[in-house]
Amino acid sequence: MSKRDYYEVLGVDKGAGKDEIKKAYRKMAMKFHPDRNPDNAEAEAKFKEASEAAEVLLDENKKSRYDQFGHAGVDGQAGGFGGGFGGGFGGGDFGDLGDIFGEIFGGGRRGGGRRRSSARAGNDLQMALEVDFSEAAFGCEKTISINRLAECGTCHGSGGKDGSKPVDCDMCGGMGEVRRQQGFFTVSQTCPKCQGSGQKIDNPCGKCNGDGRSRKKTELSVKVPAGIDHGQRLKLSGEGDAGSKGGPAGDLYVVIDLKEHDLFERDGFDVHCTIPVSFSQAALGADIEVPTLDGKVSVKVPSGTQSGKKMRLKGKGIQRLGGYGQGDQIMHIHVETPQTLTKEQEELFMKLAEMDSDNSHPMSRGFFDKVKDLFQ
Missing domain, CATH: 2.60.260.20 (Urease metallochaperone UreE, N-terminal domain)
Structure with missing residues (x-):
């Protein structure tokens, strides 16, 4: 299969300078590096192709021969991926290309490196x-x-039996990672033997099985x-x-x-409570005791109070987080209808019913007036 034009591979013009070529290669390497695309043969092939193109175009001598004779001028001199790149780039100025390693893997460690924690x-x-x-x-x-x-x-956290200490992993030498050469990259990977810890326990503790x-x-x-x-x-x-x-x-x-709670329901920092009152208390008004979170308090129910009326007790709710004030207690008045009456009570209610007038029930009067208008 014929090779593609190196400038086309990197997506740059033939007159592109080194900085532009470096930038284009960095972009390709970041996208197609094998460690970012495991088990992806297509990505690995594109990475090899871009690496070979960069090796030639960033070396002035090779670039000159390539520009004059094409691939024939550099065949056998471009090492390609994993091949050491022939003579090591022939003195080309590759500057910060090695920093791509750091961008991909979170920090390049060229040279001796350091022990992984x-x-x-x-x-x-x-x-x-x-x-x-x-x-x-x-x-x-x-x-x-x-x-x-x-x-x-x-084992007091050591993971070793009878106080024995962990030793450096013999595969990575205690570094927690192993390295392999890929072109002009030194690629680091987590050590498969110690799983990146850099150490191993030959004689694990029987209680924690080496975990510590x-x-x-x-x-x-x-x-x-x-x-x-x-x-x-x-x-x-x-x-x-x-x-x-x-x-x-x-x-x-x-x-x-x-x-x-049996009595209270919370709404933010307010509490709600239903307070039952009798017919006579609602009609005549009364002083009643109501429960609060702080204990019982006396509340005056005004005469003519209707069922469902809400009354607010300021500062009797929940303390706000941080101590900045308290919510309120909202009382929902519920006028109770007696379910059983004595003979005397029944007579009194019948007498009261005879005495009822429209003026004493303004809500009922207004309701039935609306019904009457609706069906006229």
């Missing part, structure tokens, strides 16, 4: 905590029990702030699973599960 952070955990309505309103302190990974008490951590049930004290609501989370930093090989512990998230 084997420390790993612990997992974050989450659990539900049931709290009473009043506990959420006023705040409280609760004790929780959590089963989490903690430092192994037998084991399950442990722990009790913790949790401060529940006043005003917290259902579904909100508390974060306990560092109380999740322990990290491995000296890594930091994860966090514990405690999700609030708010129990329902």
